[in-house]
Amino acid sequence: MNQALQRGSEYFSSQFGGAPDGLWSAPGRVNLIGEHTDYNEGFAFPLAIDKRTTVAARAREDRLLRVASSAFPGVVEANLDALTPDALTGWAAYPLGVAWAMSRAAAGDGGASSGARLTGMDLALTSNVPAGAGLSSSAAVECAVAVALNDLWGLGLDRQELARIGQLAENKVVGAPTGIMDQSASLLGEPDHGILLDCQNLLTESVALGFAAAGAGLLVIDTRTSHSHADGGYASRRRSCEDGARAMGVGSLRALGPEDLPRAADLLDEKTYRRVRHIITENQRVLDTVAALRGSGAAAIGPFLNASHVSMRDDFEISTPELDLAVASAQELGAIGARMTGGGFGGAAIALVRNDDAGRVAGGIARSFARAGYTAPAIFPVTASGGARRDL
Ligand code: ADP
Ligand code: MG
Numbered sequence: 001m002n003q004a005l006q007r008g009s010e011y012f013s014s015q016f017g018g019a020p021d022g023l024w025s026a027p028g029r030v031n032l033i034g035e036h037t038d039y040n041e042g043f044a045f046p047l048a049i050d051k052r053t054t055v056a057a058r059a060r061e062d063r064l065l066r067v068a069s070s071a072f073p074g075v076v077e078a079n080l081d082a083l084t085p086d087a088l089t090g091w092a093a094y095p096l097g098v099a100w101a102m103s104r105a106a107a108g109d110g111g112a113s114s115g116a117r118l119t120g121m122d123l124a125l126t127s128n129v130p131a132g133a134g135l136s137s138s139a140a141v142e143c144a145v146a147v148a149l150n151d152l153w154g155l156g157l158d159r160q161e162l163a164r165i166g167q168l169a170e171n172k173v174v175g176a177p178t179g180i181m182d183q184s185a186s187l188l189g190e191p192d193h194g195i196l197l198d199c200q201n202l203l204t205e206s207v208a209l210g211f212a213a214a215g216a217g218l219l220v221i222d223t224r225t226s227h228s229h230a231d232g233g234y235a236s237r238r239r240s241c242e243d244g245a246r247a248m249g250v251g252s253l254r255a256l257g258p259e260d261l262p263r264a265a266d267l268l269d270e271k272t273y274r275r276v277r278h279i280i281t282e283n284q285r286v287l288d289t290v291a292a293l294r295g296s297g298a299a300a301i302g303p304f305l306n307a308s309h310v311s312m313r314d315d316f317e318i319s320t321p322e323l324d325l326a327v328a329s330a331q332e333l334g335a336i337g338a339r340m341t342g343g344g345f346g347g348a349a350i351a352l353v354r355n356d357d358a359g360r361v362a363g364g365i366a367r368s369f370a371r372a373g374y375t376a377p378a379i380f381p382v383t384a385s386g387g388a389r390r391d392l
Contacts, residue, residue: 004054004128005391007070012056012124015068015075020056020124021152026143026388027052028129029136029185030220030350031341032194032209033301033308034286036316038179040241040279041200041254043286046181047209048189049220049382053127053140054391055095057148060120067095069125080118085173094138095123097173098145101165106155118153130378133222134342138174139182142166143388147187151390159187160202162388176231177238178343189387196290200254207290209384211352214298216336219351219358221365222378223322226346233345237275237316244268244276253279278315282308298352302337305352309339318344322374326351326365333357333364 001009005023012020027048034044060066063080069091076092083100103118123145131137146162149155157165166183170176181197188195188204192212196205211217227233245253247267248260253276256264264276285304292300309327313319323340330338330351338351353361362379369377 001392004052004126008054008056008124008126011068011070011126012058012122015124016058016066016122018058020122021058022148022390023054023056023392024144024148024151024388024390025052025054026140026147026186027189027385028140029182029189030134030218030348030382031181031185032350033289033304033339034181034197034282035308035312035341036237036241036318036343037279037282037286038181038197038199039177039238040245041252042279042283044181044197044199045194045207045286045289046185046197047194047384048185048387049135050385051129051135051140051382053125053129053137053144055144055148056124056126057152058122059152060122062120063118064120065096065099065123066121067092067123067125069127071125071127071131080120088173093174094141094169095125095145097169098142098165099149100173101168102146102149102153102155102157105157105161105165106153121149121152123148130222132226132347133220133224133378134347135220135222136182136186136342138170138176139166139186142169143183143186147388147390159387163187163202177235185387187388189385191386192384194384196286200252207293210293210298211384215356216298216352216354217358218382219330219353219362220348220378220380220382221326221330221351222348222380223320223326223346224375224378225320225322227320230343230345233318234343237318240272240275241279244272247272248276254283256280258284274315274317278311281311285311299336302335302352305337305339305350306331312340312344316344320344320346321372322346322369322377323349325368325372325374326377329365329368330361333361335361
C-alpha cells in the first residue's frame with residue numbers, strides 16, 4: 001500500500017474504527033489554458049495533477065452518512081432521508097452535496113423516492129491538494145466521493161454523469177456557480193495528457209502533452225493569496241458575459257468568433273467588450289494550443305500561454321499584482337510560457353519551463369516576491385496524471 005493509501009486507511013480507523021471497504025482517490029487539476037470559458041460554452045484545456053484527495057469509505061447498514069476530513073476537526077453527520085441542499089454548510093457540503101446529487105441521480109427523477117435503496121456510509125477524506133490555491137481541491141473531494149459512492153452504491157454512472165453530479169453539488173449545495181471543467185479534469189485525466197473540453201456539448205478529447213519529450217514540465221506558483229472579492233468578481237464576470245451574449249443576440253459567447261469582434265466593439269460598452277473579447281480570443285487560444293502541441297510540440301505553446309495571461313490581466317481583469325509578478329518573472333527567467341490559472345483574484349500561476357531551467361526559474365520567482373515584499377509563494381512541479389479511480 002502506498003503512503004497516501006496507508007494514511008487514508010489509518011485516518012479512517014481513527015475516526016470510525018475498523019477498516020474501510022475500499023479506497024478511492026481523485027486528483028486536483030491545473031488549467032493549461034481556457035479560463036472562464038466553461039460557463040460560456042467554450043473550450044478549456046485542463047490536466048489532472050499528481051496531487052490527490054483520497055476517500056476511505058465503508059457502507060453502513062442504516063441510512064446515516066458520516067464524513068470526516070483530516071483537514072478539519074470533527075465528524076459531520078446527515079441522514080440520507082433528510083439531505084437537502086440548504087441544510088449542508090461548510091466543508092461537508094462538498095462530500096454530502098455529492099451524496100445528495102447522486103441520490104437524486106439514482107432515483108432518476110430527483111423526486112421524493114430518490115435513493116430509497118441506498119445505504120448509509122462512513123467517509124474519511126485525506127488529501128495533498130492545497131485548498132484554495134486554484135488547483136481545485138473542491139473537485140478532488142467531489143470526484144473522489146463520487147467514484148466511491150458510485151461503486152459502493154452500485155449505480156454504474158459514467159464519468160460524464162459523475163462530473164455533472166460534482167458540478168450540481170458545487171452549484172446547488174455549496175452555492176458556487178462554477179462550470180464543469182474542474183470535475184471533468186479530475187475524472188478524465190490521463191498521464192501526460194490534457195483534456196480538451198468542449199463545454200457546449202461536454203465532449204472531451206484526451207490530447208498528448210509531450211512535455212517529457214520536450215524536456216519540459218509545469219511549475220505551479222501558488223501565490224498563497226486570495227482576495228475577498230473573488231466570489232463577487234466571478235459572479236460579475238459571468239453577468240458581463242451573459243449581458244454581452246444577449247446584446248450580440250446569441251445564446252452564449254461560444255457562438256462568436258474573432259470575426260465578430262468589430263461588431264461587438266460597435267454594440268457593447270467598452271468594459272463589456274473587453275470581457276467578451278477575452279472569451280472569444282481565449283477560445284481561439286485553446287484551439288491554437290492543441291494544434292501547436294499536435295503539430296510542433298510543447299515548446300511551441302508559449303506564445304498562447306503568455307497571450308492568455310495578458311488577456312486575463314487587461315481584458316477580463318482577474319489577475320493580481322502577485323500573479324502578474326509570478327508570470328513576468330517566469331518569462332524573464334526563460335520560461336517557455338506562463339499565465340495565471342484558475343478563476344483569478346489570487347491563487348496560482350503556471351509556467352512551462354525546460355527541466356534544466358526549473359530550479360533557476362523557481363529561485364528567481366521566489367527572490368522577486370521577496371524583493372516586492374509579498375508573501376513567499378509555494379512553487380512546485382506538477383505532472384499530468386490519471387483521473388479519479390478506485391485504489392484498493
Ligand atoms: P479550490 O477548489 O480552488 O481549492 P475552493 O474554494 O473551490 O478552492 O474549494 C476549497 C474548499 O473545498 C475548502 O474550503 C473546503 O471546504 C473544501 N475542501 C478542499 N479540500 C478538502 C479536504 N481535504 N477535506 C474537506 N474539504 C475540503
Ligand atoms: Mg474549487
